[in-house]
Amino acid sequence: MIKIDHVSKSYDGGATSAVRDLSLEIKSGEIFGLLGPNGAGKSTLLNMLAGVLAPSSGTIELDGVNVTTDPLAAKRNxxxxxxxxxxLLRLKGHEFLRFxxxxxxxxxxxxxxxIEELAREYGMEGELDNQIQSYSHGMRQKMMIMGALLPDPAVWILDEPMTGLDPKASWLLKQSMRRHADAGKTVLFSTHVLDVAEKVVDRVGVIAHGELLFVGTVDEMREHFKSNGSLEEMFLELTSEDSPFAQGAEPGTDPAGEKDGDAADQEAK
Known part of the structure; x- marks a missing residue:
């Protein structure tokens, strides 16, 4: 489980906000897709979850372990x-995986x-004796994914993981994500490839300008916007500059400014 409680990240003494007062709970056993355009704050949020960046305010917990106060224990998860x-481009593939x-x-x-199983699945058996710097971008991406799968962690966080992968590797990654979640573990991945998210996720969150604009299933998103359109159409509505949400309406509200049921329930808690 991932619990994000009123997390913000700012730079330049608070002049620039990358993430703004974001709260979210991602359950064990689900694949959660974080959707947003480039510069929306996706990578900043994931870097805070991974302990690469420290939040300016708020708390993050992975399976009950605080990422800031107990970083080593959190990272083991x-x-x-x-x-x-x-x-680690100078390492050979097998050296990286052993590391x-x-x-x-x-x-x-x-x-x-x-390691043998992962190399066979991702077509990397003949590459493990070569340095990672000799790999193509897609091969390097496969190696990073294999490294993340190897320890079988409780929480799996992926930032734009499909970039550079061939169709077979993308399919394998989706299968790995599903198996991981079905085993009661947590998968969080970011993407701006909306078709990928629509086919893989259990729930989605849409982020723009550092703010979380919507959380729910794709069907709930369709119901929320009374639309039978694709996820892409709904995403564009959420993140367009003339959207009431992008113009500063409070996340969890409808255009008239009234809280939806989920937001009201969360606030009551």
Whole structure:
């Protein structure tokens, strides 16, 4: 479970806000998609969840562990795939995976078969003896995904994970995400590829200008906007400049300014 409570992130002494008073709870056993245009605050939020950035205010908990006050324990519960796969490029593929296994204390009896299985699934068997810097972008992305899957963490956080993947690898990743959630664990991924989210997620959150504008299932989003259109059409309505939400209406309200049922219930709690 991921619990985000009134989290903000600002820069330049508070002059620039990347994330604004964001609260969200992501359940164990679900795939949650974070949707938003480039610059919406998605990567900033995920970096705070992973402990790469510290929030300016608010708290974040992963399975009950506070990311700020107990960072090592929190990080043992998660694996993070950033929006760039260009990490530890001088390591060979097998060296990178063994390094990840060491960090997460994956037993020797488990890591070997698991690495072989992942390399076979993602078509990387013949590449593990090569340096990561020799890989294509898509191959590097596969390696980062394999590293995140290897420890089988309770929380899996992925930032634009489909970027650069071929269709087979994208399909495999979606299957891995589903299996992870079905095992009672948590998957959070960001994307601006709306068709991907529509086919994979249990719930979605839409973020723009650092604010969370909507949380719910795709069907709930359709009902909320009385639309039978695609997720893309609803997303564009949510994030367009002339939307009442983008113009500063309080998240969780309708255009008339009245809170919807979920927002009112959360506030009452």
């Amino acid at each position: 998660l694996c993070y795939v950033s929006d760039s796969p260009d990490h 990840i296994a060491d960090v997460y204390e994956v037993p020797d009896a488990v890591r070997g078969p698991r």
